[in-house]
């Protein structure tokens with residue numbers, strides 16, 4: 001079964017004349033990397049915010065594991081079902097890497113456990129060692145900050161990771177490292193990774209490339225299973 005299923009999704013911003021999305025349908029499965037491409041203003045970020053449960057579609061349905069997002073507790077869904085990775089990292093720069101993860105777990109009422117130990121372990125998993133984890137974020141490189149951003153997105157063990165231009169601020173080599181991390185989260189850990197991007201390098205690692213144009217989504221490329 002798909003982790004996420006979009007059926008004839010329509011969306012119009014308040015006061016706008018035209019629908020941004022005009023009947024978008026797509027299936028997203030566990031263990032795969034999806035990229036969504038399309039020209040500026042085509043509705044990619046709008047679609048991500050609907051998938052993230054930040055807004056609800058007016059017509060059509062978005063099913064998470066078979067349940068309509070209109071009927072689930074969206075705070076719970078945002079806290080546990082989905083992790084979001086931002087282009088600009090959106091970390092608290094004055095706090096250490098590990099503090100950023102613990103803070104995020106506190107805000108979304110994570111289950112009681114040793115949050116600090118859990119945060120160090122998560123950071124290690126994304127390639128941030130203990131010394132780096134104890135440094136303030138503003139002292140970290142862009143690539144290190146994005147690793148912390150990914151660890152934060154993973155802190156509630158979500159099924160789905162969504163990212164809007166996650167490598168947009170990084171050099172080519174660091175971009176390749178981050179893409180390797182994101183693809184291994186899909187292929188080795190079964191996450192459904194959905195990335196909006198303009199970068200050809202990012203689309204080159206995708207299992208499935210989807211395009212948005214004129215409010216509709218189409219399949220551009222689907223690689224054979226790896």
Ligand SMILES: Nc1ncnc2c1ncn2[C@@H]1O[C@H](COP(=O)(O)OP(=O)(O)OP(=O)(O)O)[C@@H](O)[C@H]1O
Nearest residue numbers: 013014016020038039040041042043044045046047
């Ligand atoms: N809050 C809003 N209110 C009204 N219109 C909006 C709002 N946010 C976005 N739009 C409009 O909706 C359309 C789709 O915007 P969206 O940000 O989803 O595009 P995008 O494909 O992500 O673009 P980009 O690649 O430039 O980030 C655009 O025409 C945009 O101007």
